[in-house]
Amino acid sequence: MPSQKDHSSHLENSAQDQNALEAAGIDTAAIQYPHDPDFDNGRWFPTWKPYKGDLDRDPVGINEYLPPAKSVLLGVQHTFAMFGATVLAPLLMGFDPNLAILMSGICTVMFFMITGGRMPSYLGSSFAFIGPVIAVTAYAGAGFNANLNVALGGIMACGIIYALIGLLVMKTGTGWIERLMPPIVTGAIVMIIGLNLAPVTIQGVSANQFDAWMATLTVLLISGVAVFTRGMLRRLLLLVGLILSYVAYFVMTNIMGFGTAIDFSSVAAASWIGLPTIHTPSFEMSAIILIAPVAFILVAENLGHFKAVEGMTKARVTPYMGRAFFADGVATTFSAGFGGTGVTTYAENIGVMAVTKVYSTTIFVVAGLVAIMLGLSPKFGAIIQTIPAALLGGASIVVFGLIAIAGAKIWIDNRIDFSKNSNLIIAAVTVIMGTGNFSLHLGGFDLGGIGTATLAAIVLNALFNQGSEAKEANKALAK
Numbered sequence: 001m002p003s004q005k006d007h008s009s010h011l012e013n014s015a016q017d018q019n020a021l022e023a024a025g026i027d028t029a030a031i032q033y034p035h036d037p038d039f040d041n042g043r044w045f046p047t048w049k050p051y052k053g054d055l056d057r058d059p060v061g062i063n064e065y066l067p068p069a070k071s072v073l074l075g076v077q078h079t080f081a082m083f084g085a086t087v088l089a090p091l092l093m094g095f096d097p098n099l100a101i102l103m104s105g106i107c108t109v110m111f112f113m114i115t116g117g118r119m120p121s122y123l124g125s126s127f128a129f130i131g132p133v134i135a136v137t138a139y140a141g142a143g144f145n146a147n148l149n150v151a152l153g154g155i156m157a158c159g160i161i162y163a164l165i166g167l168l169v170m171k172t173g174t175g176w177i178e179r180l181m182p183p184i185v186t187g188a189i190v191m192i193i194g195l196n197l198a199p200v201t202i203q204g205v206s207a208n209q210f211d212a213w214m215a216t217l218t219v220l221l222i223s224g225v226a227v228f229t230r231g232m233l234r235r236l237l238l239l240v241g242l243i244l245s246y247v248a249y250f251v252m253t254n255i256m257g258f259g260t261a262i263d264f265s266s267v268a269a270a271s272w273i274g275l276p277t278i279h280t281p282s283f284e285m286s287a288i289i290l291i292a293p294v295a296f297i298l299v300a301e302n303l304g305h306f307k308a309v310e311g312m313t314k315a316r317v318t319p320y321m322g323r324a325f326f327a328d329g330v331a332t333t334f335s336a337g338f339g340g341t342g343v344t345t346y347a348e349n350i351g352v353m354a355v356t357k358v359y360s361t362t363i364f365v366v367a368g369l370v371a372i373m374l375g376l377s378p379k380f381g382a383i384i385q386t387i388p389a390a391l392l393g394g395a396s397i398v399v400f401g402l403i404a405i406a407g408a409k410i411w412i413d414n415r416i417d418f419s420k421n422s423n424l425i426i427a428a429v430t431v432i433m434g435t436g437n438f439s440l441h442l443g444g445f446d447l448g449g450i451g452t453a454t455l456a457a458i459v460l461n462a463l464f465n466q467g468s469e470a471k472e473a474n475k476a477l478a479k
Contacts, residue, residue, distance in 0.1 A: 039063050039315055044116040051360070056230050059357035062120055062315050066360065074358055075366025077239040079374070081348045081399060082124040082367075083392075087385070089125035090341050093133045094145025097385075099276035100125050102375025103340030107331035108368030111345075114327035117361040118320045120309060120353060122368070123331050126344035128297045128450065129155060136287040148339070152281035154291030155342045159333030162295040166326025174303075174321050181303055182465070183414035184423050185430070185457040189450075190304035191407025192434025193347050194400040196449050199437070201400060205393035210259040214252070218245040218394025226355055238352060238395060245391050262386050270378040279339030293442075295329070298344055300454040302328060305345045308406045311413045312350075313359045351402035422464035430457040 038047040039062065046063035053060070060066060066074070082104065090100040107123040129151075133139070136154060137147035145151070169177065181189070205215035222241030229237075253261040306324060310317045324345070332342045349367075353359055374380045411418075411427075418424055430453045432438075437449030 036063075036315065039118070046116070046118060048117075048362075059313075060360050062118060062313055062317075062359050062361055064360050065362045066358075071360075071363055071366050073239070074356070074363045076370055077237075077356075078122055078349050078352060078363060078367035079370045080239050080242060081352045081395075082122050082346050082371075083387075085127070085346070085348055085396075086124035089127055089130060093130055093151070093341065094137070094139045094148060095341055096276050096279075096339065098375055098378060099278075099339055100341050101371050102276055103335040103338065104343060105368040105371030105373075105375055107335055107343045108364055108371065110331050110334065111324075111327045112361055112365050112368070114330065115320060115323045119306065119317055119324045119327075120313070120359045120361045120364060121305065121324070121345040122349040122364050123328065123343040124346040124348070125341040126294075126298065126332075128294050128301065128344065129158075129291065129342045132291045132294060136290050148279055149282040150284050150287045151291065152279060152336045152339060153283035154287035155336035156281055156333050157283070157288040157292045158295045158298075158342060159329045159331070159336060161292055161329070162298055162332060163326050163329025165295065165299055166322050166324070166329050168322075169325055170322030174318055177299070177303060177321075180458055180462070181300060182461065183307065183410055184416050184426050184465075185461050186300075186304040186307045187407045187410035187414070187416065188427050188430035188434075188457050189300055189407070189454055190308050190347070190410060191404045192431055192450060192453050193301060193304070194351075194403030194405075194407070195431065195435040196437060196453075198397075198400055198404075198435070201393050201396040205390050205397075208259075211388075211390035211393075214245065214249055214259070214388065214390040215394035215397065217248060218242070218391050219397050221245050221248075222395060222398050237355060238399070241398075242387070242391060242395055245394065246387060249388055249391060260388075262388065264386060267379060267382045267386065270382040272377055272379050274376070274378045276375065277339070281336060294342070297451045297454060298328065298332075298342075299325065300458070301450070302345050304407070304410070305347060305350055307410055308350055309353070309359075311410055312354055312406075315359075347403040347406075348396075348399045350406060351399045354402050354406055422460075426457055426460045426464065429460060430454075 038049060041047050048063055048065055051060050051064040051066050065071065083101070086100055086104050087097040089095075090097045104122070104124045108121075111119070111121060111123050132154070133145075133151045137145050137151050139145045139147070205211050218241060221244045222237055225237040225240050225244075229240075249259075250262055253259045302325065303321070306317060306321050328344060332344075335341060335343050349364075416423055416427075418427070433456055434449055434453030438452055439449055440452045440455075
């Protein structure tokens, strides 16, 4: 019988072997997760089954579904979670926000179909396109973008390249991507996606003290719902928190006279049903050269998202990443073809999943359908747009914080060894570059803070880890 010391040594060696394999790009995490015959059934879609657990304790699996009423409520919450960013991105680029909402809904349903309902994600407007689009179109920052068509052609080219990468991953697997971006890299990328957006969020709610206090109230209300409620109410923390803060804001401004009152004139003027204006892309090589490389930023960003999803759900989604990359590329091409923004899987909605523990992909179909309804109804869109920026900023503080913590969770789940200087340097440099929005230019292409930090993480990992970790992995495999 082995001694306690021998047993501890064995466990320590096993953990070290696993770390070596993971650092070399061998997907031990997916191997560890138990085989689910309903999820890995060999068919395009998994075997769907009703949820029979306790919402207070048990997570809702990817291939489980809730009753219609609960599904609708949770779907609406995901629509709210994506709304602020999906509307903000087109506004910053001079796109039509109502069309962006419509395209996000259609693309989310499209993503569900192409991935076979195996990857819980919402597709919303991507912030990675903002810098290149502004550079290509010389957009002044207000009103409609007169050179929108040129940007659309570049976004379509980016989507096609991204889709081709997805096809390559479907054919060859994710090993080569994971060797470039192991957990130490993807964890850092996910973390900086949340941290990079923090300064913009804080600045947006710091214009005056009233807005700052209302944003703080929104954070407290959402946090209170998350901590002190149970069951379905806890799962709807963002929706319930925003409704409570909206009521409080209305009372404070429209009734008591503090701050800027909510203006409902746009709601009264808007029609109930209407199709947004469609725009036709035009293809210019100068725009394509600047915008198309965003595809590689999307690969890195979404790899981090998908790894976070795998860590949360404990389901083997890695084999379906090729489908997900392909689906996102096709969706981006489709959206830009009609005048919408490029789309990406949304960290905001991943943050919602992290706190609600509801991973069912059917919820995202509902969210997509709700977004389509909003996109086709100018009146509903006008109602949503009456939500004060302070309240959206408060919700963003919670959601972006959850995104950052999801990155740290990737490190924890993969047992990243921070006693190694290589891992310390990769994480430290990446997080500070991304958080500080340190940006490099390659020719006329602005990598942006997230892009620069992602490139730094990949290069540093290649320099510090690839050779030594490959040797360790070979030793581990030989045991």
